[in-house]
Amino acid sequence: MIREVDxxxxxxxxxxxxSEGIKNVLKNKKASMASLVTMICAxxxxxxxxxxxxxxxxxxxxxxxxxxxxxxxVNEATDEEINKLESDIWSLGDKIATVTFVSKQEAxxxxxxxxGSDSDLLDIYEGDNNIFPASFIVTLSDLSYSAEVxxxxxxxxxxKDITSSDQTIDTLIKxxxxxxxxxxxIFVFLIIIAITIISNTIKLSVHARRKEISIMKYVGATxxxxxxxxxxxGILIGIVSSALxxxxxxxxxxxxxxxxxxxxxxxxxxxxxLQFSDMLQVITIVFLALGIGIGVIGxxxxxxxxxxx
Numbered sequence: 249m250i251r252e253v254d255x256x257x258x259x260x261x262x263x264x265x266x267s268e269g270i271k272n273v274l275k276n277k278k279a280s281m282a283s284l285v286t287m288i289c290a291x292x293x294x295x296x297x298x299x300x301x302x303x304x305x306x307x308x309x310x311x312x313x314x315x316x317x318x319x320x321x322v323n324e325a326t327d328e329e330i331n332k333l334e335s336d337i338w339s340l341g342d343k344i345a346t347v348t349f350v351s352k353q354e355a356x357x358x359x360x361x362x363x364g365s366d367s368d369l370l371d372i373y374e375g376d377n378n379i380f381p382a383s384f385i386v387t388l389s390d391l392s393y394s395a396e397v398x399x400x401x402x403x404x405x406x407x408k409d410i411t412s413s414d415q416t417i418d419t420l421i422k423x424x425x426x427x428x429x430x431x432x433x434i435f436v437f438l439i440i441i442a443i444t445i446i447s448n449t450i451k452l453s454v455h456a457r458r459k460e461i462s463i464m465k466y467v468g469a470t471x472x473x474x475x476x477x478x479x480x481x482g483i484l485i486g487i488v489s490s491a492l493x494x495x496x497x498x499x500x501x502x503x504x505x506x507x508x509x510x511x512x513x514x515x516x517x518x519x520x521x522l523q524f525s526d527m528l529q530v531i532t533i534v535f536l537a538l539g540i541g542i543g544v545i546g547x548x549x550x551x552x553x554x555x556x557x
Contacts, residue, residue: 271477280481291490295531301430302530317398317410318384320410337401337404355381479543
């Protein structure tokens with residue numbers, strides 16, 4: 249019986265907090281709308297950099313899968329020595345994504361393809377006259393390992409030469425890191441602005457109910473119970489802002505990506521950009537965490553003055 253009473257009391261307290269939080273939002277329509285608009289603008293700004301960052305990482309992954317270190321093998325190497333070299337490359341561990349062997353004949357055919365209609369110029373190199381060395385195409389799990397892996401491979405036996413797109417790799421890494429830094433700065437900026445706006449909005453509600461809060465404290469209400477409706481108010485503003493931002497950002501992104509995706513430049517490079525649906529789960533979690541977290545922090549800051557003993 250006592251347990252049932254406790255459940256009823258807790259349920260009534262919960263419904264009270266929810267209903268009072270909703271009332272607070274509706275009572276301060278102008279302030280709540282101002283907070284909502286400001287939050288949406290700030291979160292759109294963050295969302296733009298977020299999707300740019302996701303696409304930058306996606307592009308780097310695509311390019312990294314095609315950016316290989318080509319390890320040329322000395323002509324005198326036996327099959328056993330070639331197999332040993334392949335094993336040695338794989339022994340570098342998780343840094344290595346793939347190791348693909350290119351025979352002397354495959355290297356010749358590849359060069360013929362590049363020459364196109366003039367490929368017959370290379371017919372003299374068929375058979376025993378083939379001057380093109382066999383090689384391994386090594387792709388990495390992370391482009392940042394390029395210089396380190398290249399140095400380690402140079403120390404292996406039967407390596408004639410190594411070529412890699414170091415400049416391209418360095419540029420891609422710099423771009424990806426730059427985008428990450430920009431996202432971090434925007435993220436901090438968003439949180440500061442949003443917390444300030446929500447705090448000021450909720451302060452209006454707190455000020456209007458300051459007498460009621462004093463009475464509640466006088467009759468023994470806990471700080472948590474008094475703070476509850478205002479935290480709910482902040483959370484509601486955060487959740488609604490997140491939902492509307494997702495709708496606006498998703499619609500705008502799909503329109504833009506449809507036009508960019510048809511770009512001949514991207515098609516030639518073989519690069520595909522992410523669809524918004526590919527990022528929806530992650531960005532929804534991030535936005536809800538931001539909205540709820542900012543709402544709770546903003547509410548707590550605005551209530552501090554009135555809950556001091």
